[in-house]
Amino acid sequence: MRIKNTNDRYGIVAVTFHWLMALLVIGLLCVGLYMTSLKISAQKLQLYGWHKEFGLLVLFLVIIRLSWRFININPTLPSSIPAWQRFIAHAVQWALLGFMIAMPITGWLVTSAAGLAPSFFGLFVLPTLVAPDDHLRHVFADMHEWIAYGLIATICAHVGAALKHHFIDKDDVLRRMLP
Numbered sequence: 001m002r003i004k005n006t007n008d009r010y011g012i013v014a015v016t017f018h019w020l021m022a023l024l025v026i027g028l029l030c031v032g033l034y035m036t037s038l039k040i041s042a043q044k045l046q047l048y049g050w051h052k053e054f055g056l057l058v059l060f061l062v063i064i065r066l067s068w069r070f071i072n073i074n075p076t077l078p079s080s081i082p083a084w085q086r087f088i089a090h091a092v093q094w095a096l097l098g099f100m101i102a103m104p105i106t107g108w109l110v111t112s113a114a115g116l117a118p119s120f121f122g123l124f125v126l127p128t129l130v131a132p133d134d135h136l137r138h139v140f141a142d143m144h145e146w147i148a149y150g151l152i153a154t155i156c157a158h159v160g161a162a163l164k165h166h167f168i169d170k171d172d173v174l175r176r177m178l179p
């Protein structure tokens with residue numbers, strides 16, 4: 001398998017980023033929804049800690065992933081797919097990339113407004129983005145939550161389309177994102 005993308009398939013770097021980050025993002029959505037439903041306990045605090053660290057990992061990885069995307073060609077969708085569907089597929093891809101920036105940043109803002117500086121796996125501590133403020137913490141927490149619902153809906157559309165291509169249209173769209 002090639003390192004870089006070609007005109008008709010994704011290379012190993014893009015494929016690794018895709019599946020590793022898909023796993024991370026879906027895991028973070030599940031942990032986020034679960035941890036906020038728990039009563040205060042040591043387990044809840046532990047989950048919050050992991051959620052923040054892996055969430056920040058998504059932010060670092062998406063920056064590298066976008067840089068890789070910009071210095072690479074992107075496989076073109078088969079011409080058998082109508083132009084409006086190709087347009088929507090690209091819009092959804094860019095929305096997903098945008099969500100992978102908006103989610104960690106709003107999470108970082110929630111933590112900052114709570115007066116906490118997030119640590120990155122004990123390696124270093126990131127600065128707070130705003131001064132402690134309880135009202136702002138609620139505003140950012142609401143944003144983080146609503147953006148998460150938008151992300152869940154977009155992932156459903158993206159995965160649904162990928163499965164339709166594979167099982168109904170029987171084309172190569174999913175296969176070219178597989179190792």
Ligand code: HEM
Pocket residue numbers: 025028029030031032033036048051052053054055056058100103104105106107108109110111118141144145148
């Ligand atoms: C792709 C990355 C991320 C995803 C998908 C994600 C997802 C979620 C979800 C689904 C929730 C539950 C929302 C709710 O029901 O209120 C949540 C809560 C939370 N997340 Fe994230 N998150 C991400 C990154 C981060 C980061 C980087 C931080 C902090 C550095 C963070 C901090 C928090 C906090 C503090 C809460 C609890 C908010 C509250 O108490 O209402 N998240 N997250």
Ligand code: HEM
Pocket residue numbers: 014017018021022023025026069075077089093094096097100155158159162163173174175176177
């Ligand atoms: C778990 C089920 C998933 C499946 C089956 C799937 C499938 C695919 C396929 C087949 C492509 C290639 C489309 C093309 O050829 O143009 C693709 C691209 C893409 N997917 Fe997914 N995907 C999944 C989850 C996710 C998740 C959770 C995210 C992010 C939150 C995501 C973000 C992207 C992005 C940004 C692209 C564009 C290519 C790139 O920049 O890497 N996918 N996906």
